[in-house]
Amino acid sequence: MISQGLLLSAAIHAFLGLLALLLGVWIAAEVRKREIDVDLVYKLSIVLAVIVWLSWITGGWWYVLYYPEDKAIIKAGPMAYAHGFGMETKEHIFYTGLLIATMLPVIVSSLKEKIASGNAKLVFHLALAIIIGGIVLEGLGGLISIGAKAGWMAKAAVGG
Amino acid sequence: MDDTKLASSLILAFFIASIFSGALVIVKEENKAVYNALKAAFGHHWVGHGIVTLILFAILAFIFNLGGLRLSEGTAILVLWVGVVLNLLLIAGYFIIHLLS
Numbered sequence: 445m446i447s448q449g450l451l452l453s454a455a456i457h458a459f460l461g462l463l464a465l466l467l468g469v470w471i472a473a474e475v476r477k478r479e480i481d482v483d484l485v486y487k488l489s490i491v492l493a494v495i496v497w498l499s500w501i502t503g504g505w506w507y508v509l510y511y512p513e514d515k516a517i518i519k520a521g522p523m524a525y526a527h528g529f530g531m532e533t534k535e536h537i538f539y540t541g542l543l544i545a546t547m548l549p550v551i552v553s554s555l556k557e558k559i560a561s562g563n564a565k566l567v568f569h570l571a572l573a574i575i576i577g578g579i580v581l582e583g584l585g586g587l588i589s590i591g592a593k594a595g596w597m598a599k600a601a602v603g604g
Numbered sequence: 605m606d607d608t609k610l611a612s613s614l615i616l617a618f619f620i621a622s623i624f625s626g627a628l629v630i631v632k633e634e635n636k637a638v639y640n641a642l643k644a645a646f647g648h649h650w651v652g653h654g655i656v657t658l659i660l661f662a663i664l665a666f667i668f669n670l671g672g673l674r675l676s677e678g679t680a681i682l683v684l685w686v687g688v689v690l691n692l693l694l695i696a697g698y699f700i701i702h703l704l705s
Binding site: 457500504508523525526529532533535536537539542543544546547550551555556557558563565566567569570573577 | 606608609611615617621622626629633644646648649650651653654657658661665677680681684685686687688691692695696699700702703
């Protein structure tokens, strides 16, 4: 029996991932302005880092404790690659995003004068990496969900 | 005053940590002793993978920051993206090859 709390934790993980992606877009847009509000960019980068860490904790908790049941269903179903490629890749490339999100506020803080003078290319590229990574992770998350759904449907079809 | 040394240290530490993370995926999948060691130490291999990568990143950033290396902005951006792409190629490439074999 799957609890509402369990489903909620998976939903919170996906929501936090989307929120991090949107914050990446906001930061990228802020540093492209003619006059950059460095304090705002710094605050946004801190929020982004906290959200990505929370996403790791909520997603990790679900993945370690509850994913094995879905994993077995996906691997036995018609879309086994949703685990073999989708989840295996997603769970590991996530750490690249975690590293970038962690160093982003420190880099913004260490380059405040440069950013205030309008030169924020490095921050823009860090935010761009978060955006692209976020899109890839959301896509892989969708693949895993469809793989699980297909697996459970296949199991139900044979009366399992 | 800006601290470009710290920013450079973080980017270099990220570069090495991201390649390490990609390589660790292959090593632990191919060598069950490494996989089991991470699992035994951290309760789950994936949790151990993340903690070891983060610790390596922090240590490298600290060590690099003790030195005087400063990257130009263009070089820092290049190092960032090469790290990202190599990490992705190592991880996704490994699992694609693993699935096809």
